[in-house]
Amino acid sequence: MASPSTQWQERVAADEAERHAAYAHDFAQIQARKSAKFGTGRTLHRKQLLGLQGSFAVLADLPGHARHGLFAAPRSYPAWVRLSNGGTDVQADRKPDIRGFAIKIRGLGDLGGPGALGSGPTDCQDFLLINHPAFAFAGADEFVGLVKNLSKGPGALLGYLVSRYGFLGALGMMKRFAQTFNKPFSGFATAPFYSAAPIACGPYAARVRLLPPGGEPKPGAEADWAGDFLARLARGPLQFRLQLQFFVDEALTPIEDASVDWPEDVAPYVTVGVLTLPPQDAQAADGQALAAAIEAAAFDPWAALMAHRPLGEVMRARKAVYFQSQGGRR
Numbered sequence: 001m002a003s004p005s006t007q008w009q010e011r012v013a014a015d016e017a018e019r020h021a022a023y024a025h026d027f028a029q030i031q032a033r034k035s036a037k038f039g040t041g042r043t044l045h046r047k048q049l050l051g052l053q054g055s056f057a058v059l060a061d062l063p064g065h066a067r068h069g070l071f072a073a074p075r076s077y078p079a080w081v082r083l084s085n086g087g088t089d090v091q092a093d094r095k096p097d098i099r100g101f102a103i104k105i106r107g108l109g110d111l112g113g114p115g116a117l118g119s120g121p122t123d124c125q126d127f128l129l130i131n132h133p134a135f136a137f138a139g140a141d142e143f144v145g146l147v148k149n150l151s152k153g154p155g156a157l158l159g160y161l162v163s164r165y166g167f168l169g170a171l172g173m174m175k176r177f178a179q180t181f182n183k184p185f186s187g188f189a190t191a192p193f194y195s196a197a198p199i200a201c202g203p204y205a206a207r208v209r210l211l212p213p214g215g216e217p218k219p220g221a222e223a224d225w226a227g228d229f230l231a232r233l234a235r236g237p238l239q240f241r242l243q244l245q246f247f248v249d250e251a252l253t254p255i256e257d258a259s260v261d262w263p264e265d266v267a268p269y270v271t272v273g274v275l276t277l278p279p280q281d282a283q284a285a286d287g288q289a290l291a292a293a294i295e296a297a298a299f300d301p302w303a304a305l306m307a308h309r310p311l312g313e314v315m316r317a318r319k320a321v322y323f324q325s326q327g328g329r330r
Helices: 016-038 140-150 155-181 224-234 285-296 313-329
Strands: 049-060 075-085 100-108 124-130 200-203 203-210 238-246 269-275
Touching: 016 140, 016 155, 049 124, 049 200, 049 224, 075 224, 075 269, 124 203, 140 155, 140 313, 224 313
Parallel strands: none
Antiparallel strands: 049 075, 049 269, 075 100, 100 124, 200 203, 203 238, 238 269
16 A cells, blocks of 8 residues: 655646537537437437435545545535436436436535636536446546547447557447446445546545445346435435545656546545435425526536636536536537
C-alpha cells in the first residue's frame, strides 16, 4: 500500500480545446435528433428511472489527505439523487446499458470559494457515477466516435469501427463493447458505482466510489429497476457509503488514462461520507414534482467546488459536452 501523493499532473494537448468543441457539436446533433423522437432530454442518460431526495453526512475523524472541500468537517447536507439508464434512447430496462447514479449535494454556499468552473461560488457538489470502475477508452476521442455512430444504429457503428480499426480490429472492439454493455447488473441498491475518472481533493487527486447497502438481487428486477429500488426503500432507509481512492503515482493511478482501474491493494478506498435515502412515495404528487425538478436540473461533474474540480482529458471533454447539452435542454 502506497501513500497518497500530490505529485499528479494533467497533460493538456495543444489541440484539445478545438477537439472538445467538435465533440460538443457532435453530441448536440445527437441530442437534437433524439429529442425530436423522445422529447427534450439529455444526450446520454436520457431515461430517468427515479428522482429522489435524501441527506449526505460527512464523517468525522477523516485522514488529513481527505479533509478538503466538502469533506473538511463533519456535517450533513440535503441531497438529490437521479437514477438512470445510460443510453441515448428511452428503452426498456432489460436492454443492456450503462447505469447511472448521480448525486447533487446541496446547500454548500457557506463553504466559500469559487466553483470548479471559476465563474463564482457554487452551492452544490455533483458526483456522476456509473456501474463501471473505469471507462472503456483511455480518452474522449474513441468514446465520442462510439456514441456518435452507435446512436445511428448497428450498421453505422460497424462501418465506423472497420474504417478506424480495420476488420479484425473492429471485431475486437465489438467484443470489447459487448463485455462493457452486457456487464451483469444486480440493481441500484446492490451494485457499486464509480466516478471512473478522477477529481481533485484539495492538493490530492482521487476517484470516487459509492458502495450500496447490499442485499440479494431480486429475480426479475431487470424488468423494472425503479420498482426494485422503491420496494427496497419502502422497507426502510437505504444508506450508501461514499469513498475516495487517492492517486499514488502515474504508473499505477494515471490521471489522463480513464481506462485504468486503479488497484485497491496499492490505493485503498477511504469512506468519507454516508448518503441516506429515506422511504418516499415516488407516485404521490410531491414525489412526482420532485422527480420533475430533478429531471429538469443539470447534473454535471463540473458543478463542483474548486477543491473537487474534475481532472483528466475525459473530464475536460465533459466540460464542453455537458455545457452544450444543457443549452440543448434550455
